[in-house]
Amino acid sequence: MLFACPACDSRHDVTGLAAGQMVRCRCGAVTALATPSPQAGKLACPQCGAAVATSEPSCGHCAAPLLLKACPRCLSRVFHGHKHCSECGTELGVAAPAAPSGDRPCPRCDRALAAHHISDVVIDECVGCGGVFLDQVAIQRVIADRQQVRAEALLGALPKAAPAAIPPRDRMYIKCPVCRVVMNRRQLALGAGVIVDVCKAHGTFFDAGELPKTLEFISNGGLERAERRQLEALREAAKREQQNARYSHMMAARSSTSAHADAHRGGQGTAFIELLRALWR
Numbered sequence: 001m002l003f004a005c006p007a008c009d010s011r012h013d014v015t016g017l018a019a020g021q022m023v024r025c026r027c028g029a030v031t032a033l034a035t036p037s038p039q040a041g042k043l044a045c046p047q048c049g050a051a052v053a054t055s056e057p058s059c060g061h062c063a064a065p066l067l068l069k070a071c072p073r074c075l076s077r078v079f080h081g082h083k084h085c086s087e088c089g090t091e092l093g094v095a096a097p098a099a100p101s102g103d104r105p106c107p108r109c110d111r112a113l114a115a116h117h118i119s120d121v122v123i124d125e126c127v128g129c130g131g132v133f134l135d136q137v138a139i140q141r142v143i144a145d146r147q148q149v150r151a152e153a154l155l156g157a158l159p160k161a162a163p164a165a166i167p168p169r170d171r172m173y174i175k176c177p178v179c180r181v182v183m184n185r186r187q188l189a190l191g192a193g194v195i196v197d198v199c200k201a202h203g204t205f206f207d208a209g210e211l212p213k214t215l216e217f218i219s220n221g222g223l224e225r226a227e228r229r230q231l232e233a234l235r236e237a238a239k240r241e242q243q244n245a246r247y248s249h250m251m252a253a254r255s256s257t258s259a260h261a262d263a264h265r266g267g268q269g270t271a272f273i274e275l276l277r278a279l280w281r
């Protein structure tokens with residue numbers, strides 16, 4: 001049975017411990033184990049969605065046969081037929097055996113990445129250079145959800161300082177550990193001061209120290225500030241467009257051919273939307 005620390009959301013295996021027993025988390029919080037809810041230890045039937053005990057050979061509601069297996073990413077228990085792991089969100093059955101985490105080389109230094117289960121995300125860490133690869137599910141949970149407890153659990157688990165042997169940053173362009181296609185270098189958000197390497201299909205690589213910096217940026221409200229700045233820029237652009245529009249009206253009054261100006265304005269608008277899309281994917 002898994003127990004989530006209410007202070008930091010770290011998961012602990014408390015199988016065999018009685019209700020009421022005290023559990024000390026590595027963050028220092030001490031919590032009494034609650035009486036297990038009737039849902040504890042149960043998983044949703046992949047066929048009908050009913051909560052069923054993982055020890056049952058078939059669902060008591062729809063009689064679907066149940067086959068227990070382990071999530072290839074976080075090793076949590078899942079039923080055969082589940083589309084996503086309920087623990088870490090990994091898509092199951094798609095390319096899972098084709099690319100186990102152990103076979104993913106670090107884009108920076110080529111050492112094998114090691115999967116690390118923290119809170120409800122799985123990250124791929126490199127012991128060689130201290131870089132971290134976050135797949136799309138992890139990025140969604142860490143960057144987009146902005147959940148404070150999860151960020152703190154991650155911060156606590158990540159190495160505090162970059163390892164002694166910092167690899168030469170001689171590789172300007174690095175390859176995605178999953179598909180080996182060259183990743184795109186991108187500014188994370190306005191003001192974050194972090195350049196990450198992104199594979200749109202698979203995930204984002206953070207060099208040593210960049211993920212802690214990013215998490216701190218997010219918990220200090222950096223994303224909201226970046227959004228405000230972006231909004232302001234958007235308003236400025238709209239104002240400029242209005243002025244341009246007034247100007248071209250004036251010009252149109254002078255000459256009858258305003259088609260050129262209109263086409264130009266349209267193009268500018270699209271370019272700006274594209275820029276926003278690129279920054280926020």
Ligand SMILES: [Zn+2]
Nearest residue numbers: 005008025027
């Ligand atoms: Zn804790």
Ligand SMILES: [Zn+2]
Nearest residue numbers: 045048059062
């Ligand atoms: Zn069922």
Ligand SMILES: [Zn+2]
Nearest residue numbers: 071074085088
């Ligand atoms: Zn999982």
Ligand SMILES: [Zn+2]
Nearest residue numbers: 106109126129
């Ligand atoms: Zn590395």
Ligand SMILES: [Zn+2]
Nearest residue numbers: 176179199202
């Ligand atoms: Zn990729």
